[in-house]
Amino acid sequence: MARLRKGARRMAQGAEAELRLVDWMGRKAVAKRRVPKPYRLPELDRALRQSRTRLEARLLRLSRLAGVPAPLVYDVDLADDSCTLTMEFIAGEQAKRLLNRLPLPAARRLSRQIGEAVGRLHTGGIVHGDLTTSNMLLSGGTLYFIDFGLGAATGELEAQGVDLRVLKEAFGSTHAHIGRCFDDMMAGYRAAYRSGAEAERRLREIEGRGRYSDQVEG
Amino acid sequence: MLCLGLESTAHTIGAGVVDGRCRVLANELESYVPPEGGIHPREAANHHAERVVPVIRAAVESAGVRFSELDLVSFSQGPGLGPCLRTGATAARSLAVSLGLPIIGVNHCIAHLEIGRGATGARDPVLLYVSGGNTQVIAYMAGRYRIFGETLDIGVGNLLDKFGRGMGLAFPAGPKIEKLALEYAAQNESGGRVPGAGSPSPSPGASIVTRPPAPGPVPAPGTRHPAPGYLPLPYSVKGMDISFSGILTAAEVRRREGVPVPQLCFSMQETIFAMLVEVTERAMAHVEKDEVVLGGGVAANARLRQMLGRMAADRGARMFVPEKRLCIDNGAMIAWLGILMHRSGVRMPVRGTRIRQRFRTDEVEVAWRD
Structure with missing residues (x-):
C-alpha cells in the first residue's frame, strides 16, 4: 500500500498507488493516483481503480462524520488514466514516532486517544484495513487517520478484529512499553465503542488461528 | 547425498530421487483420476496403496541407482488428505526401516518453494x-x-x-x-x-x-x-x-x-x-x-x-x-527438501513421523537458510 512516510515530502510508490505532493488552489495537497496495471484486462483494471478511488474518498468522508479526523478530499478524478484522489496535506508527526520518543505518561495518553479514535471509527461502521501507527498523524493535538486504501464500510466483527490485530502488531513491533500502552489503547477503544469487548474477543480468536500465532511483524 | 522423496498429499502418488546439488535423477508420478466428480480421499488412498511400490521401483530404476545407494528417505507429512498422507507415510517408514535409513517428514508447501529455488536459481x-x-x-x-x-x-x-x-x-x-x-x-x-x-486500448462503450x-x-x-x-x-x-x-x-x-x-x-x-x-x-x-x-x-x-x-x-x-513436473505435486521436491533439512541437522525418530493434515507453512523452523 502507498503510505505517506515522514510527512510525505517526497513521492512514495506502493504496490497500487503513487503519492505526490501537489499544489491545489494555493494549498499544499497530496495526490494519490492509482496507476494502471497492464497485467490485467483493461476494462477490469479500470473498474477496480475507479471503484477503489471512489471508495477511499467515501471512507475519508465517513471517517470525519464518525468523529475521526481524516484528510479533507479536495477532488476525485475518475478518468481512466488518472484515478486520482487529491486531499488535504496533514503536517503532523506519525504516532509511531511519537510513541517511541514521548515519556511514558504522554505515550499512554496518546495510546488512549488512538483507542478512542479507533472505537469511533468502528462505531461509525468503518474499518481502516491497515491500522498501523504510521497511518496516524498528530497535528496540533488532533489525531488524524490517513490512507484508507484497504478500508471498507462494514460493521463486521471479523473485520474489526483484524483491524485490532494489525494495530496490536504495530504496537508490539515498534513500541517498547507495549504492554501498558496497548492496554490503554484498548481501554480507550472499549470506552468509545459499545461492542468493543466483543471485538476484543474476536481479536483473541483470530490470534488463536494458526497463521497469526507466533508471527513477527508483517 | 541421495534422497528418495515420497509425495501423497492428494491425488498424486510420486517418488523422486534427488542428489545434493538439486539434480533430479528421477521423478515418477501417477495420479488418481476419479471416474466422475471430485476426489474421494479413501479411493485416492487405495489407488496410492496399489501404486506406491511400482512408482518407487520405477523412480529408483530410472535414476539408475540401487536402493543400497540411497542415504535418506523423506515424505510429505502434510498438509493434505488424511488417508492419502497415511499411505505415503507408511510406505516411507517401511522403506526407511528396511533399508536402515534416516527418515524426514517435510511440509508439502515449503517443498514447492524450495524446489522453485533449487531448480530455477531464484535466491x-x-x-x-x-x-x-x-x-x-x-x-x-x-x-x-x-x-x-x-x-x-x-x-x-x-x-x-x-x-x-x-x-x-x-x-x-x-x-x-x-x-x-x-x-x-x-x-x-x-x-x-x-x-x-x-496495446491495452479500452473497448468501445x-x-x-x-x-x-x-x-x-x-x-x-x-x-x-x-x-x-x-x-x-x-x-x-x-x-x-x-x-x-x-x-x-x-x-x-x-x-x-x-x-x-x-x-x-x-x-x-x-x-x-x-x-x-x-x-x-x-x-x-x-x-x-x-x-x-x-x-x-x-x-x-x-x-x-x-x-x-x-x-x-x-x-x-x-x-x-x-x-511442469516440478510445479505439480511430485516426489522430487519432497526429496530435495528432505536433503536441505537433513543437512541442517534435522533428525526424526520414526515415532515422530506422524502425519499432519493441517500442517501450517509457518510452523516449520527454517534452519537451512540464514
Missing part, C-alpha cells in the same frame, strides 16, 4: 503457490516461511474444478477452461483482444463495474444475451487475502442466464488471476523482494504466467517457473 523469492487445495503467497522472513496472503475459503484449482464441473467439463477442468478462454479471447473482437497481445450479479429471479436458459467480452464477476481481495466463494455462485447464475461457457471461462480466468497477481504484488512490495516463483498445478496455465510475468517486469522483478 530469495516470494512464492505464489496455486494448486487444487492450496493458494498461498509465501516468503521467507526471520527464520520462517510466512504466509503473506492466502485464500480465505477454497484453493484456486479446486475453484476451477468445481466451476468446470458446473459447466460440464471433466476433471481436471483447468486445461479445458484455459483452452476455451483462449479461443474465446481470440474469436471475440468486440470484447477486447487476445490477452497480452496488442464499455462501462463495467465489478459487482456480483443482482439478486432476483433467474431467467430461463437462453432468454438473455449478454454483451460479448469480459463479464464482471465478484472480485474479492481483502488486504493480502482473497476469497473465491462468491465467484462460483455468480458464474453458475450467469450460466443459467444463458452466458456461453467459453465467455464464462474467459471472464473467470481474467478475474481470479488478476486477484492472485494483485496479492502477490502487494506481498512483494511489503517484504521488498524482487523475485517471484510460480508453483503448484495451476502454474501450468499460460495466461497466469503471462500476467504474473508482466507484473514482475513492470516492477523490475524477475519471475521464475520450474518445469
Whole structure:
C-alpha cells in the first residue's frame, strides 16, 4: 500500500498507488493516483481503480462524520488514466514516532486517544484495513487517520478484529512499553465503542488461528 | 547425498530421487483420476496403496541407482488428505526401516518453494503457490516461511474444478477452461483482444463495474444475451487475502442466464488471476523482494504466467517457473527438501513421523537458510 512516510515530502510508490505532493488552489495537497496495471484486462483494471478511488474518498468522508479526523478530499478524478484522489496535506508527526520518543505518561495518553479514535471509527461502521501507527498523524493535538486504501464500510466483527490485530502488531513491533500502552489503547477503544469487548474477543480468536500465532511483524 | 522423496498429499502418488546439488535423477508420478466428480480421499488412498511400490521401483530404476545407494528417505507429512498422507507415510517408514535409513517428514508447501529455488536459481523469492487445495503467497522472513496472503475459503484449482464441473467439463477442468478462454479471447473482437497481445486500448462503450450479479429471479436458459467480452464477476481481495466463494455462485447464475461457457471461462480466468497477481504484488512490495516463483498445478496455465510475468517486469522483478513436473505435486521436491533439512541437522525418530493434515507453512523452523 502507498503510505505517506515522514510527512510525505517526497513521492512514495506502493504496490497500487503513487503519492505526490501537489499544489491545489494555493494549498499544499497530496495526490494519490492509482496507476494502471497492464497485467490485467483493461476494462477490469479500470473498474477496480475507479471503484477503489471512489471508495477511499467515501471512507475519508465517513471517517470525519464518525468523529475521526481524516484528510479533507479536495477532488476525485475518475478518468481512466488518472484515478486520482487529491486531499488535504496533514503536517503532523506519525504516532509511531511519537510513541517511541514521548515519556511514558504522554505515550499512554496518546495510546488512549488512538483507542478512542479507533472505537469511533468502528462505531461509525468503518474499518481502516491497515491500522498501523504510521497511518496516524498528530497535528496540533488532533489525531488524524490517513490512507484508507484497504478500508471498507462494514460493521463486521471479523473485520474489526483484524483491524485490532494489525494495530496490536504495530504496537508490539515498534513500541517498547507495549504492554501498558496497548492496554490503554484498548481501554480507550472499549470506552468509545459499545461492542468493543466483543471485538476484543474476536481479536483473541483470530490470534488463536494458526497463521497469526507466533508471527513477527508483517 | 541421495534422497528418495515420497509425495501423497492428494491425488498424486510420486517418488523422486534427488542428489545434493538439486539434480533430479528421477521423478515418477501417477495420479488418481476419479471416474466422475471430485476426489474421494479413501479411493485416492487405495489407488496410492496399489501404486506406491511400482512408482518407487520405477523412480529408483530410472535414476539408475540401487536402493543400497540411497542415504535418506523423506515424505510429505502434510498438509493434505488424511488417508492419502497415511499411505505415503507408511510406505516411507517401511522403506526407511528396511533399508536402515534416516527418515524426514517435510511440509508439502515449503517443498514447492524450495524446489522453485533449487531448480530455477531464484535466491530469495516470494512464492505464489496455486494448486487444487492450496493458494498461498509465501516468503521467507526471520527464520520462517510466512504466509503473506492466502485464500480465505477454497484453493484456486479446486475453484476451477468445481466451476468446470458446473459447466460440464471433466476433471481436471483447468486445461479445458484455459483452452476455451483462449479461443474465446481470440474469436471475440468486440470484447477486447487476445490477452497480452496488442496495446491495452479500452473497448468501445464499455462501462463495467465489478459487482456480483443482482439478486432476483433467474431467467430461463437462453432468454438473455449478454454483451460479448469480459463479464464482471465478484472480485474479492481483502488486504493480502482473497476469497473465491462468491465467484462460483455468480458464474453458475450467469450460466443459467444463458452466458456461453467459453465467455464464462474467459471472464473467470481474467478475474481470479488478476486477484492472485494483485496479492502477490502487494506481498512483494511489503517484504521488498524482487523475485517471484510460480508453483503448484495451476502454474501450468499460460495466461497466469503471462500476467504474473508482466507484473514482475513492470516492477523490475524477475519471475521464475520450474518445469511442469516440478510445479505439480511430485516426489522430487519432497526429496530435495528432505536433503536441505537433513543437512541442517534435522533428525526424526520414526515415532515422530506422524502425519499432519493441517500442517501450517509457518510452523516449520527454517534452519537451512540464514
